[in-house]
Amino acid sequence: MTNPYNTDLDRNPANHQPLTPLTFLERAASVFPDHTAIVHGPLRRSYAEFYARSRRLASALTKNGIRRGDTVSVLLPNTPAMLECHYGVPMSGAVLHSINTRLDAAIIAFQLDHAMSKVVIVDREFMPLMQEALALATVKPVLIQYDDPEYDGAPTDFEAADYEVFLTRGNPDFAWLMPEDEWDAISINYTSGTTGDPKGVVSHHRGAYLLAQGNALTTSMQKHAVYLWTLPMFHCNGWCFPWTLSAIIGTHVCLRQVRAEPIWNALADEGVTHLCGAPIVMSLMISAPDGIKRDLDQPVQFFTAAAPPPEKLLADMRQAGFDVTHLYGLTETYGPAVVNDWHESWSALPSDEQARLKSRQGVRYLPLEQLDVLDPETMQPVPRDGTTIGEVMFRGNVVMKGYFRNPKATQEAFAGGWFHSGDLGVMHPDGYVQLKDRSKDIIISGGENISSIEVEEALYRHPAVAVVAVVAMPHEKWGETPCAFVELAPDQTADAEALRAWCREHLAPYKVPGKFVFTPIPRTSTGKIQKFVLREQARLS
Amino acid sequence: MTNPYNTDLDRNPANHQPLTPLTFLERAASVFPDHTAIVHGPLRRSYAEFYARSRRLASALTKNGIRRGDTVSVLLPNTPAMLECHYGVPMSGAVLHSINTRLDAAIIAFQLDHAMSKVVIVDREFMPLMQEALALATVKPVLIQYDDPEYDGAPTDFEAADYEVFLTRGNPDFAWLMPEDEWDAISINYTSGTTGDPKGVVSHHRGAYLLAQGNALTTSMQKHAVYLWTLPMFHCNGWCFPWTLSAIIGTHVCLRQVRAEPIWNALADEGVTHLCGAPIVMSLMISAPDGIKRDLDQPVQFFTAAAPPPEKLLADMRQAGFDVTHLYGLTETYGPAVVNDWHESWSALPSDEQARLKSRQGVRYLPLEQLDVLDPETMQPVPRDGTTIGEVMFRGNVVMKGYFRNPKATQEAFAGGWFHSGDLGVMHPDGYVQLKDRSKDIIISGGENISSIEVEEALYRHPAVAVVAVVAMPHEKWGETPCAFVELAPDQTADAEALRAWCREHLAPYKVPGKFVFTPIPRTSTGKIQKFVLREQARLS
Structure with a gap:
């Protein structure tokens, strides 16, 4: 039986066009030619x-x-x-x-x-x-x-x-x-x-069109939003x-350098409504001296990724009038394809509970068709128990075409019909994904897997810790053991002994770092901590 | 030269899925299972x-x-x-x-x-x-x-x-x-x-997915919006x-019958934020007795189509706290594919000027790739002068597949690579389309084209006129002449002589209706005036 709805009903130039975000700019310029698209210093x-x-x-x-x-x-x-x-x-x-x-x-x-x-x-x-x-x-x-x-x-x-x-x-x-x-x-x-x-x-x-729209839909971005770069x-x-900004006829506020003063000035002077960045950008804003911080007339949405936002930072941001949303994705998924979609009822919970919920990466973006945590061996979903670790995998229209001139890597990435992110995570009973580690960041001690993120989270709760990164360090007996690199908060003190005692209170004994290093932590330009550099330091120390 | 970006980068199940709005409901149920999707009387x-x-x-x-x-x-x-x-x-x-x-x-x-x-x-x-x-x-x-x-x-x-x-x-x-x-x-x-x-x-x-998202984007519909049917x-x-509602995790408020009392009750009791309808639905709401109207805590968006909203109705709606947006489309374009995208600066204009601007159908929806007014003979765009009449045509991803089991009608509709709407209109210098008539509604008098909408607009400005519809009536000498069907506003009086004098003041002599009929005007269930019924009445009278 042929499907009658497929007869004499073909694609033609009147009813089918390639999806491309380039048409968003054509429309914006046609409908709102005089609206300010770009601000850059005094330039409009x-x-x-x-x-x-x-x-x-x-x-x-x-x-x-x-x-x-x-x-x-x-x-x-x-x-x-x-x-x-x-x-x-x-x-x-x-x-x-x-x-x-x-x-x-x-x-x-x-x-x-x-x-x-x-x-x-x-x-x-x-x-x-x-x-x-x-x-x-x-x-x-x-x-x-x-x-x-x-x-x-x-x-x-x-x-x-x-x-x-x-x-x-x-x-x-x-x-x-x-x-x-x-x-x-x-x-x-x-x-x-x-x-x-x-x-x-x-x-x-196609993917750029869909994710660009997905950004606006996922974040309820209004017509004429003002976005700070x-x-x-x-x-x-x-x-x-x-x-995205052309789709909603918004305004881009450019920024050559990410520094606290121009950020606060843009927020106040340009009426910025949205910005994105790693938690380090929030830290930068919050830790700015009072003379630099400005009062804001408008509510501001901050979209953060790269690392779960620490509780204190979330509280400080809320205090300062920002609404923080946690996103997650990879270059292979056009940027954010996962959102910590917030439930109104969660806002009534105690702030530590809110931070715990907000630290989860979340659920699929609207244009991503499927997100799951699978056992990469069996390709079966892990139990939705919030503890069984598997690999976070994606499938849908906002997954890359593949790796350029690298069919082997492309095939590996798409094995079994899913995009393998290389990130390890758990699936919570409510369907929210939480990252536990990059595959290569997992620490294997005496045959037990230790999530570096779990150790980091325990240390983040210590009031003296501003930034922490935990990596594997070679260990004669156990193979590997955690090594913690720590930046202390301003005006705070804590030594290795204090932090070790803290970890003993909050972690299983084999997860307590064997070493604490107090040092500025190297980051990429996007604020991601460069664990491979630390791993090398831990290996050589 | 083969394009290197098309080598070893094919579609596969991990990176390509059919677009379908059905996935919106799967996502809504997975992420917000307890959120109220449907309200129907006491049912939740x-x-x-x-x-x-x-x-x-x-x-x-x-x-x-x-x-x-x-x-x-x-x-x-x-x-x-x-x-x-x-x-x-x-x-x-x-x-x-x-x-x-x-x-x-x-x-x-x-x-x-x-x-x-x-x-x-x-x-x-x-x-x-x-x-x-x-x-x-x-x-x-x-x-x-x-x-x-x-x-x-x-x-x-x-x-x-x-x-x-x-x-x-x-x-x-x-x-x-x-x-x-x-x-x-x-x-x-x-x-x-x-x-x-x-x-x-x-x-x-594909089209349903894109237009459903387009509704939310075009109207800046927020997460958890409440929509009245x-x-x-x-x-x-x-x-x-x-x-659309599943995409933004909104709430549907069902309604068996369009009557003023349940509408006002739903607006007030269910916190409705959005509703759609022909201008007749607005009239129904505005003309309800004071005992039925309710005070609203929230701003409400009203999306109207089918006919340009009259000035007085717009003023009354604004007064009552509604923000009215004029949309336009056809069944062949999945519903609205054109929006009267409002410029903030227009809100400062006098209300008659605002009504004039709001009566225009507008510009393309984001997911419609092209909208234009073409001469159907030459398929060339008419001058952007706001006066030269052509046929409104569409092309893009929110145009139908075609007519079922009717290849001849499909081919005619898509002739020349555009969807022919059958609606006549003009293109204004700022790129906004305004309908002037259906092809079959144009009145040809002594070889001159008369836009029935132009005559209706002149009559709508008369304070006694509530609803008016103008159609062609046979005329011995001129072939056709306009015939006006009129519903008077409550507590207002006007006779044919008064309206004729008004038209003589505001229209070219050959456009003045030869006859005025005071009668209830027949409408379709969606509020569209049934001009073919009136045309038959005018022919027989």
């Missing part, structure tokens, strides 16, 4: 200007020989040019490759070669780094320098086209290229892979927020 | 119950032999069963066919036969009508009767399975069927076609709001 750009400049960029790239499937790399902080690249590059049919500005030249060179980069657009501040990378790389991309008016460093004398001059060569009415298929790549982002070569995560237009856009395309 | 159903009952329905239909591509017809008012059918029917792989409860038996019989209906689910109130239709129809569907606790009519003695008993045969944990492809049909809705046979508009899962769900699947 309307949606009409934002769209025209993005089309100029696409047109100029095309005139420069860029074709569908070419890679355009950018090394840019959170500036208007970075936003323009999120539209203008894919509008030329090219794939946007955003490079983390904190990487070293060798890794950048690897990425440029692997992505077969044809053009690189570089902020003046990072021109020396890019020159160093290009000297190591095989590819010879066209070099374009962006001269940010908010950057006051000394001029460089490198040979490069000027971004603004380049734009003037482009046509502001350029008939930009829709993707031929919504499965076409829109961007590539390299994971910082601590072992082996970085992997190039390829995202497609504390999250680096080079990190996973800023979780797709560069596209 | 949680999301867990809503989902379990929908799965029971899908399971019971499957046990009854329903397969992918079968049609399940329903003749139901806005009841919990109608909501369950919007999920349970497509969860069985079947296509939902909602029938307008105001149709006559002959048209219902035509629809049942044309859709090849296998099962019909009928509210007890409409069993006599369905029996009459089945007597005329060729198909012999399984008959199921829904006994709504809110219906107090006398029992019938027809032979039919009971809906609740039918559900008990289904499994609440049924592994419901995802669509095999997001292009699979989810529903069929017959247009009321005033000439020829009704056409069956086929909608697909004044719009019939049989009308174009209630503009996809049955699916």
